[in-house]
Amino acid sequence: MKDIVRLGVIGCGARGDVLINGVLIPLHKEGVEISGICDLYGDRTQKLADQIEKETGSRPFCTDDYHKIIAMDVDAILITAAWEYHVEIALAAMEAGKYVGMEVGGNFAMEDCWKLVDTSERTGIPCMMLENCCYGKRELMVLNMVKKGLFGEIVACDGGYHHDLREEIAYGEENRHYRLRNYLHRNCENYPTHELGPICKVLGINRGNRLLSLTSMASSAKGLHEYIVEKKGTEDKLAKAQFAQGDIVKTVIRCAGGELITLTLDTTLPRAYSRGFTVRGTKGGYWEDMDAVFLDGKDNENDFEPKKLWDNAKDYEEQYHHPLWKNYVPVGGHDGMDFLVLQAFIEAVRKGTQTPIDVYDTATWMCISTLSEQSISTGGMPQPIPDFTRGRWMERKDISQLHYSLDQISD
Amino acid sequence: MKDIVRLGVIGCGARGDVLINGVLIPLHKEGVEISGICDLYGDRTQKLADQIEKETGSRPFCTDDYHKIIAMDVDAILITAAWEYHVEIALAAMEAGKYVGMEVGGNFAMEDCWKLVDTSERTGIPCMMLENCCYGKRELMVLNMVKKGLFGEIVACDGGYHHDLREEIAYGEENRHYRLRNYLHRNCENYPTHELGPICKVLGINRGNRLLSLTSMASSAKGLHEYIVEKKGTEDKLAKAQFAQGDIVKTVIRCAGGELITLTLDTTLPRAYSRGFTVRGTKGGYWEDMDAVFLDGKDNENDFEPKKLWDNAKDYEEQYHHPLWKNYVPVGGHDGMDFLVLQAFIEAVRKGTQTPIDVYDTATWMCISTLSEQSISTGGMPQPIPDFTRGRWMERKDISQLHYSLDQISD
Numbered sequence: 001m002k003d004i005v006r007l008g009v010i011g012c013g014a015r016g017d018v019l020i021n022g023v024l025i026p027l028h029k030e031g032v033e034i035s036g037i038c039d040l041y042g043d044r045t046q047k048l049a050d051q052i053e054k055e056t057g058s059r060p061f062c063t064d065d066y067h068k069i070i071a072m073d074v075d076a077i078l079i080t081a082a083w084e085y086h087v088e089i090a091l092a093a094m095e096a097g098k099y100v101g102m103e104v105g106g107n108f109a110m111e112d113c114w115k116l117v118d119t120s121e122r123t124g125i126p127c128m129m130l131e132n133c134c135y136g137k138r139e140l141m142v143l144n145m146v147k148k149g150l151f152g153e154i155v156a157c158d159g160g161y162h163h164d165l166r167e168e169i170a171y172g173e174e175n176r177h178y179r180l181r182n183y184l185h186r187n188c189e190n191y192p193t194h195e196l197g198p199i200c201k202v203l204g205i206n207r208g209n210r211l212l213s214l215t216s217m218a219s220s221a222k223g224l225h226e227y228i229v230e231k232k233g234t235e236d237k238l239a240k241a242q243f244a245q246g247d248i249v250k251t252v253i254r255c256a257g258g259e260l261i262t263l264t265l266d267t268t269l270p271r272a273y274s275r276g277f278t279v280r281g282t283k284g285g286y287w288e289d290m291d292a293v294f295l296d297g298k299d300n301e302n303d304f305e306p307k308k309l310w311d312n313a314k315d316y317e318e319q320y321h322h323p324l325w326k327n328y329v330p331v332g333g334h335d336g337m338d339f340l341v342l343q344a345f346i347e348a349v350r351k352g353t354q355t356p357i358d359v360y361d362t363a364t365w366m367c368i369s370t371l372s373e374q375s376i377s378t379g380g381m382p383q384p385i386p387d388f389t390r391g392r393w394m395e396r397k398d399i400s401q402l403h404y405s406l407d408q409i410s411d
Numbered sequence: 412m413k414d415i416v417r418l419g420v421i422g423c424g425a426r427g428d429v430l431i432n433g434v435l436i437p438l439h440k441e442g443v444e445i446s447g448i449c450d451l452y453g454d455r456t457q458k459l460a461d462q463i464e465k466e467t468g469s470r471p472f473c474t475d476d477y478h479k480i481i482a483m484d485v486d487a488i489l490i491t492a493a494w495e496y497h498v499e500i501a502l503a504a505m506e507a508g509k510y511v512g513m514e515v516g517g518n519f520a521m522e523d524c525w526k527l528v529d530t531s532e533r534t535g536i537p538c539m540m541l542e543n544c545c546y547g548k549r550e551l552m553v554l555n556m557v558k559k560g561l562f563g564e565i566v567a568c569d570g571g572y573h574h575d576l577r578e579e580i581a582y583g584e585e586n587r588h589y590r591l592r593n594y595l596h597r598n599c600e601n602y603p604t605h606e607l608g609p610i611c612k613v614l615g616i617n618r619g620n621r622l623l624s625l626t627s628m629a630s631s632a633k634g635l636h637e638y639i640v641e642k643k644g645t646e647d648k649l650a651k652a653q654f655a656q657g658d659i660v661k662t663v664i665r666c667a668g669g670e671l672i673t674l675t676l677d678t679t680l681p682r683a684y685s686r687g688f689t690v691r692g693t694k695g696g697y698w699e700d701m702d703a704v705f706l707d708g709k710d711n712e713n714d715f716e717p718k719k720l721w722d723n724a725k726d727y728e729e730q731y732h733h734p735l736w737k738n739y740v741p742v743g744g745h746d747g748m749d750f751l752v753l754q755a756f757i758e759a760v761r762k763g764t765q766t767p768i769d770v771y772d773t774a775t776w777m778c779i780s781t782l783s784e785q786s787i788s789t790g791g792m793p794q795p796i797p798d799f800t801r802g803r804w805m806e807r808k809d810i811s812q813l814h815y816s817l818d819q820i821s822d
Contacts, residue, residue, distance in 0.1 A: 164711075226563065258630055269691050269696065282681075285681070300681070302683055
């Protein structure tokens with residue numbers, strides 16, 4: 001048990017900033033130290049170093065070479081860099097014996113996911129995707145309700161990343177944002193883990209169940225171009241850009257247990273934010289978009305009056321709030337999810353235990369990007385999804401004893 | 412122009428009953444005559460004949476042989492029989508020169524859709540799928556908003572048939588219901604036309620656009636079995652039945668214009684009714700499940716407060732109600748949609764004109780059932796969707812002058 005957990009943070013763009021200022025600096029007095037920070041842009045590291053020094057009294061080491069961060073005497077590496085560098089950094093960190101907390105994102109090659117698994121298995125170092133949505137208030141409440149059997153057998157789940165990112169993609173931090181190049185060049189489910197992570201926890205993926213295969217289809221790409229021309233005019237440097245990324249991507253996944261998962265990527269058209277989290281079972285379901293619960297035998301009188309069910313999920317909070325959310329007042333970004341996911345990671349580092357999201361989860365969730373790209377590029381051909389556990393999913397149990405584990409359910 | 416439109420109704424189960432009592436009998440005083448009715452079950456025809464005689468003063472001819480109805484001196488045939496017999500009856504009616512109004516349902520063989528098209532082209536007789544949802548209040552308002560450009564270019568649409576039919580499938584009219592055999596034996600998008608019909612009108616399918624290909628995946632089938640055992644016990648005659656039909660089927664269709672359509676069949680799990688109608692464009696969208704409109708430039712301040720948009724569609728009614736719904740007080744079943752769709756059909760019969768939903772629409776919408784069955788049975792393989800217009804979709808215009816046409820938009 002470590003009194004002080006020393007962290008290196010690689011990537012100081014918007015996400016690194018949010019985690020450092022929103023979670024890590026507040027955790028300073030609970031024994032979390034930001035030892036070093038890294039970014040290719042020196043203005044980013046200097047600004048964050050100033051803030052860290054001001055709030056904690058000690059200035060982190062700053063560099064643009066992530067190897068120097070990994071070589072430091074730190075316990076764990078947080079990877080908040082551009083998507084394309086997550087795996088490379090994670091592999092180097094594991095080889096150096098440092099816990100890996102990797103921000104969300106997809107993969108670019110199937111081989112990379114196997115490398116993460118192989119390296120974690122060989123070194124014994126955990127690699128946790130920091131999927132904050134696994135710690136969402138509703139996601140955890142619904143997980144709790146599922147485990148208590150309220151919805152019966154689960155048959156299908158939906159989720160997505162419905163977030164109007166047009167401004168960020170095109171002009172984020174003066175075009176430094178890595179999303180731009182991805183939207184220009186790739187066409188895939190580029191951000192699968194919201195809401196696949198929480199859904200996989202609901203369905204016991206890699207623990208008694210697994211993802212078998214998927215198909216993926218993309219719409220045309222019209223949203224970004226229209227936004228750019230409308231907002232900046234036809235002379236803007238992006239006005240003639242041809243975006244490869246379809247505005248809407250639908251990916252349908254079939255599980256070994258027969259469950260169907262539908263993921264939607266939806267980031268370049270106007271709308272309000274949602275993760276579209278939906279869980280359907282033989283006895284009931286939950287719909288994030290209406291924040292509604294339906295229980296068979298209780299709500300059937302409203303079969304033709306769905307509005308009466310809107311916003312009723314809050315009525316279940318007292319009884320079904322996940323233990324992690326009972327008496328919890330959110331701090332940090334994204335409604336407290338960032339705090340909870342980092343706490344879970346840091347607690348595992350502190351105790352030297354496995355992380356509640358492990359390398360098999362990380363690899364399984366990331367690989368959807370490349371598989372969806374392959375399916376879209378071949379007109380929707382189904383793609384098999386690898387079993388990164390090599391058959392162990394049939395016997396792996398929930399890891400339910402970690403204090404911040406997703407799987408801890410009280411009675 | 413016919414003063415009296417004489418109809419034969421083939422199929423007197425629940426649907427025939429609703430149309431006769433809800434729409435046709437009320438239309439008697441506007442020159443609609445129910446000349447003959449047909450069903451394999453005599454108790455059905457006798458009961459309806461009694462009602463028709465009581466309300467209109469004349470008793471229809473009753474038979475269990477649909478050929479005798481088609482041979483009568485009628486102007487049009489309404490087909491409200493079991494799904495499997497729609498095409499056979501429609502072909503016989505067209506051959507006899509009778510307009511065909513065919514209830515919704517999917518196909519069982521691709522060849523059947525071509526037969527409908529070929530026969531309609533050769534005989535010159537229209538064949539209209541009576542897709543009442545095309546006449547839904549919100550569907551028509553949103554169509555109106557789309558045509559006026561409020562949502563910009565349309566990029567994606569969702570729709571589905573979300574209707575808990577467990578009781579009807581298993582025990583409808585003492586097991587006489589044709590859904591039972593379909594759920595026992597088939598696994599497909601068995602009811603595609605809600606909401607594909609309205610979506611095709613939005614996207615101009617067969618009129619400047621067309622459906623290109625689809626993939627389809629199904630969940631396991633758990634809902635019906637659990638319902639039966641829970642409700643009737645393990646000794647019920649259906650308790651050991653193995654249902655082929657997955658509880659949730661997702662079908663993703665790509666259009667020639669690059670639009671993505673996602674259809675969901677969802678009829679054997681507990682939930683409230685919805686058609687999940689969703690239209691997404693570069694300037695805004697509509698979501699039936701929240702009855703919400705989002706317009707870019709107007710609603711962006713609510714990007715992270717979606718609840719503020721819930722139920723706002725009614726604010727658009729005064730300005731954007733479709734002409735068909737202005738000053739219209741719904742009569743008959745299904746919120747007035749049944750009335751409007753039959754009125755549209757009867758008006759075409761009366762005037763001898765083309766129907767607003769024509770044989771190309773009918774064939775295109777129906778064929779999704781067989782194509783989804785093929786895709787599901789091959790693990791999600793993409794299936795090409797035939798061009799029933801044989802290339803004419805590139806030049807076909809909206810048929811916008813029929814009084815009850817879907818495409819009539821006032822300024």
